[in-house]
Amino acid sequence: MSDCTLEDVAARAGVSRATASRVINGGQRVAATTRRAVEAAIAELGYTPNRAARSLAASRSDTVALVVSEPAGRLFGDPFFGQTIRGAAGFLGATDYQLVVLMVQGDADRVRVERHLLRRNAAGALLLSTRRDDPLPRSLVDAGVACVLAGRAPDGLAVTYVDADNVGGARQAVTHLVKQGRRAVATVTGPRDMAPGADRLAGWHLGLAEAGLAAPASLVAEGDFTRAGGRAAAEALLRRRPDLDGLFVASDLMALGALEALRQAGRRVPEDVAVVGFDDSEAALSADPPLTTVRQPIEDLGRRMAELLLAQVAADDGAAAPTAEILQTHLVVRASA
């Protein structure tokens, strides 16, 4: 099984190396009998192509880079990171491509990774990064390196991306609250200059509008995706709007803080105030009461990113139009709303 080359396969099948190669790569222009002979030889020998030789000769890479910018890793949290990798690696496992993980933790790394990609050491890149001002996506696009972003692309950047339906998910959450008879449905937002923060707020607006309810500024408080921030925002909301009876919080972690604030204020959840979070993190399940929340298909996101990247690589006629793909979210109803 160990070392055996194309040459060996060719010899055993009684053909030339070129023909054996043809069979392996799609097998166009090969007579059926010849192909069968080669395939048999491959099976008997347990042949596996040498990846290095292959990509050297073809001057293309069989590697897909997953670039993780450190701030992203921190903010999105590990589950997000791990699940995305799982999705992408799972999909790529069925192809000839391999997933290599590139971590960017400082400027030296940034340069190294950028050079690596620009020199075409990977077929393309999957970018995980929250920073909207990260220059890497633009460099790659300009250099014609195939890439796919996780999360909505920055304005003005024509690049393929896959995102969870933040707007739709938030809308769903609000609709759910309204259906429970809530009329004063407030929201704790994420930072508004981050796409998920802005989008979930937009979804809240949409949900209220659909229900014919007003969305005054007094029902909006900005958090920062941390637990403490969620708590502070909820407290402000409670002060401004004592009539509050529904609360959509743009992340589970913030919702945990909001739950504290509500408890402290003597409000029962969900009797007095119904709460819906976002993310369906582990924390949502362990909250008290368990949090109704919006689940994002993170693993699917990783998978789709990989899929779209390969499509882009395959159709490398340069002019491949950037695609945007929005993955449906799903409301998980628990006790809090």
Added chain:
Amino acid sequence: MSDCTLEDVAARAGVSRATASRVINGGQRVAATTRRAVEAAIAELGYTPNRAARSLAASRSDTVALVVSEPAGRLFGDPFFGQTIRGAAGFLGATDYQLVVLMVQGDADRVRVERHLLRRNAAGALLLSTRRDDPLPRSLVDAGVACVLAGRAPDGLAVTYVDADNVGGARQAVTHLVKQGRRAVATVTGPRDMAPGADRLAGWHLGLAEAGLAAPASLVAEGDFTRAGGRAAAEALLRRRPDLDGLFVASDLMALGALEALRQAGRRVPEDVAVVGFDDSEAALSADPPLTTVRQPIEDLGRRMAELLLAQVAADDGAAAPTAEILQTHLVVRASA
């Protein structure tokens, strides 16, 4: 910056390709002035070696495989997975090696991955897998492929591994409970045929022994690392030992279940029963009350695994003795104990 080969560097430096290569690879037997000339050329040209060509010519791989067996991914949970990758990839980023993630989700994958590694398509493998009966580690060791396991190695397998100090962590937890004056300290264990389950139980025994307390079987209930399992085990414990005043639960998730059982039984935490978990997962923080727990240095674990693997690869005199490395755990005191 883009394509420029060793040949270009050599030409610019006025030397032969061989000499340029020497400078890049350790630079033995090269005159100081020559070396400087080559280094200058490299800098000016922004040269980066072609990985494929390199590993083809040297017939070695610059790739480290991280093999994730699916059951492991599920059981350990995503945070474990993500953090390990982060640690390993972070460390490897500073070397010439790259981390490729290989997911094993079925038999086809198993064969593919095994063949991949046996054919030396990677310099070595980092193995993440809970199944003690997984045949992969043994195959690799037998074939002389460098590898490092996450978690204690199965008995009889001479292989390097890195593990968190499950015994010590559990001991610490128990000692903490005893120091709070608890005398009837029970434990909810993981499955005993899993190393972490067995080791944490051993730590519990150790802690009690050190405190001069007895450890009757009535204080032990087996869980399965799930929340429901933890709840059931705690209920059993409460039934058997109404005098229970301390509880060490071998995972946070199970501790969440135990907390439910205690609440239902009308016991206050920590007043009536003090509880300590294990893992310091996100859930621990959001539990009610926030869980005192044992934190494992997962990211360090990934980093050390990578480090030990490279050491093994470097010292490939075959007879490299397997190393075991145990990473210290750390008690995080919150409200539950």
Added chain:
DNA sequence: TGGTCGGATGAGAGCGCTCTCATACCATCT
């Protein structure tokens, strides 16, 4: 001064594969 030794360097042969061409072959058409 001739001989010797050792370190610096260059020449060149691959590593295992892909891919372009040229060639051989057969069928079809005039």
Added chain:
DNA sequence: AGATGGTATGAGAGCGCTCTCATCCGACCA
């Protein structure tokens, strides 16, 4: 029968690098 076209195949030139040898040159010794 000769011309034409299309398809299956083989020959061979690299891809960019490493590594073994042979070579060269200056230093040192007798």
